[in-house]
Amino acid sequence: MELRTISAMAKRVNEIIIFVFVALFSKAIGAKPYWRTRWPIDRVSTECLTWQLAVEANNVRGWRIVPAHCLSHIEAYMTGGQYEQDVDYIVEQIESYVSEIVVGEDGMDAWILDIDDTCLSNVIYYKKKKYGCEPYDPMAFKAWAMKGECPAIPGVLGLFSKLVKNGFKVFLITGRDEETLAPSTIANLHDQGFIGYERLTFRSPAYKGKSAVVYKSEIRKQIMEEGYRIWGNVGDQWTDLQGDCLGNRTFKLPNLMYCVP
């Protein structure tokens, strides 16, 4: 028998032992495998799953409100663990991609992150708005954002820290209004641990009324014209990930609560 075969067998046996141990341990503490317990699957509506898949694949665009009959589906999705699991899995994909990039010594390797529901979560706010089943309420959202109490999305905070540590220049580009929301947003990011980014761009008066695609494309273009190499671009909206100067790869985080046109 070849050495390679014996080594492969040993590895397999090792895997089986770990598997059995984890299975017994799960049994002992009464836990089911996490992917069975997290999302209350009996509250999944296949009709809403169709809508969800179409939204996430960018087949439905410019939608204004979550279908009313999908409230319990989205509530279960957002609060039952599936949303976090989905975010964490995408962050894993991003980190796997990041690990293949050789960061140069010139300090020009850049990464783009959106803020709302990418770095910072608005789920607490949207819970009061029936997870998007109620129409968008700009005044109420502004009041919420001005409090500066959005929690970090843990997976993205971890990614952010790794990017900064690995030498990437992180550019935060947000559609939040500069005049009214800059101070609270800066404080909120700091409080939540988003420390060490290169630049934070708000929507200035010059970009008011422009679509997110136009606004964000122009900001990314400026960054590239400064000589930065944009390796990645992460957002919860397809409008974060369309237009010009997108970067080498884009990643779409889930968001079923609202759509930025």
Add this chain to the structure above:
Amino acid sequence: MELRTISAMAKRVNEIIIFVFVALFSKAIGAKPYWRTRWPIDRVSTECLTWQLAVEANNVRGWRIVPAHCLSHIEAYMTGGQYEQDVDYIVEQIESYVSEIVVGEDGMDAWILDIDDTCLSNVIYYKKKKYGCEPYDPMAFKAWAMKGECPAIPGVLGLFSKLVKNGFKVFLITGRDEETLAPSTIANLHDQGFIGYERLTFRSPAYKGKSAVVYKSEIRKQIMEEGYRIWGNVGDQWTDLQGDCLGNRTFKLPNLMYCVP
């Protein structure tokens, strides 16, 4: 009471009557609402749903094989009605977009469709390959395609017919090899009712070894250089929908069975 209010109430009462009738009728024939019965939801794995969402949102790229533990999830998805429901919903979105286009009289309004798992289904073949849990088998796939027995995907056949009827020039662009698969594919499309397309482009020897994005971009570029306006582009692979000359809108049909790099 205003007339408008009375009218709204009457409409609501009408809706309730219809709802109760449908509910009673469903009970009488022993059927649950279709979105509950179609996909056996107890066979959904939330872990595989995470993978599915990441694939459909283009966050996982260049994957080679379906995760082995997702076999029963994907089997349930493909055979339990959810796949068809998802395709039909996307076709609804496409038809809603199409209905807003004013087709010109110059005959230059174009639409791009992919073939495999867009116009024609390979589910019968992939069933034997554990829905993609077995590695890609180019010889076996070629033998299947040469039989010319792929059934039409009903929703897409309906869309195709509407596009042709409404005056669009439909261009089919496929990665299938011209030298070996042209005759069986042409016959297969004809037998399944795909009649009246403008052009059918196979991968000719000149494009062998090129990626799908490069090959399909070049073909679309040629179509645009002829003066056609590409209004829409529909495929089951993200590589159908990336690159140059994409068209005014793209639509991603579901495919969890394989990934064309």
